[in-house]
Amino acid sequence: MNITVIGAGLIGSQLAEKLTAQGHDVTVASLSSGVDLLTGAGLDKVLEGTHTVVNVTNSPTFDEKSLDFFRTTVTNLLAAGEKAGVQHQVVLSIVGVDQVPQLDYYRAKALQEELVRAGRTPYSVVRATQFFEFMEPTMSWTSDETAVRLPATPIQPIASADVVAALAAVAAGEPVNGNVEVAGPDAFTLDEIGRLTLDARGDARPVIVDDQAGLFAAVQGDALTPGPDARLASTHYRDWLNG
Template sequence: MKITIIGTGLIGSQLADKLTAQGHDVTTASLSSGVDLLTGAGLDKALADAHTVVNVTNSPTFDEKSVEFFRTTVGNLLAAGERAGVAHQVVLSIVGVDRVPQLDYYRAKLLQEELLRGGPTPYSIVRATQFFEFMEPTMSWTSDETSVRLPATPVQPIASAEVVDALADVATAPPLDGILEVAGPDRFTLDEIGRITLTARGDDRPVVVDAQAGLFAAVQGDVLTPGPNARLAPTHYRDWLTT
């Protein structure tokens, strides 16, 4: 199967390697390869003869400008896909994206989903929880030399490699015309994750619960955790930290 992956970051690069190892004909597309989603330049060549397109791009900003980024890029990608005869469009999204309207980036990602659902091509949406790899950067936003401040927001993080596994399975199967949620096996609050991470790193700073700290301070309740039908990955956060 010929598969084009739009985006070559943490997920896109792993996905390309996995699908290539499975024997698929994989093309990766990004600015560095001459593909500009905002203008559409290079898309027709990147999508030529592709059966499936997997979109794992991120907006360069997480503010209100991200809304227009996804509006433009999804429009260009769907139009190019229709011209190329693409049979399946896959997008990576976020668990809870439809339940946090106060976050600009989540509203933008929800628009991305809505445009895909309304487009001309059969589709699949994979919603993932926060990645293990992003836990420490999330902590750094509200850390100083003496403490780490985090809200008690419930999350159920997942290793990026296991998001890749789910994307590979979806990309090589018939379109869902719906949503698959994927998450890790364990539910924590962010402050719990902070303590677990600091302990594993030998860092003795205390974690202070602060409902106003960081990006997820705007999140109320357990909206970032998956529903009962989610695909749960096997790797535990504590085990991942040791490796």
């Protein structure tokens, strides 16, 4: 199958490698390869002969500008895909993205989903929980030399490699014209994740529960945890930390 991966970051690079190993004809499209989603430059050429597009791009900012980013890039990608005869649009999104309107970036990702659903091309939305790889950066936002402050937000994080496996399976299959949720096997609160991470790193700083700290302070209840039909990956956070 001819598959074009839009985005060459943490997920895109792994996904291209996995799909290629599975025997697919894979093209990676990014700014570095001459494809600009914001202007549409290079899209028509890169999508020639493409059956499936997997969009794993990310906005360069997490503020209100991310709304314009996703509105423009998705509109351009869908239009170019229709012109090229793309049969399946796959997009990577976030579990609970439509339940946290207080966060600009989540509203932007929800808009991305809405645009894909409204398009003419069959689609699949893969909603993933927070990546293991983002736990330490998340902690750094509310850390100083003496302590780490985190809200007790319920999450069920997943390894990026497991997200890639789920995306590859969806990309190689038929469009679901709906959402597929993927999550890690274990549920935590964010402050628990913080303590596990610090312990694994030999960091003696305490984690203080602060419901006003950081990006996830805006999250209410269990909005970021998966539903009962989610596909659960096998990699445990504790094993990943010590791997």
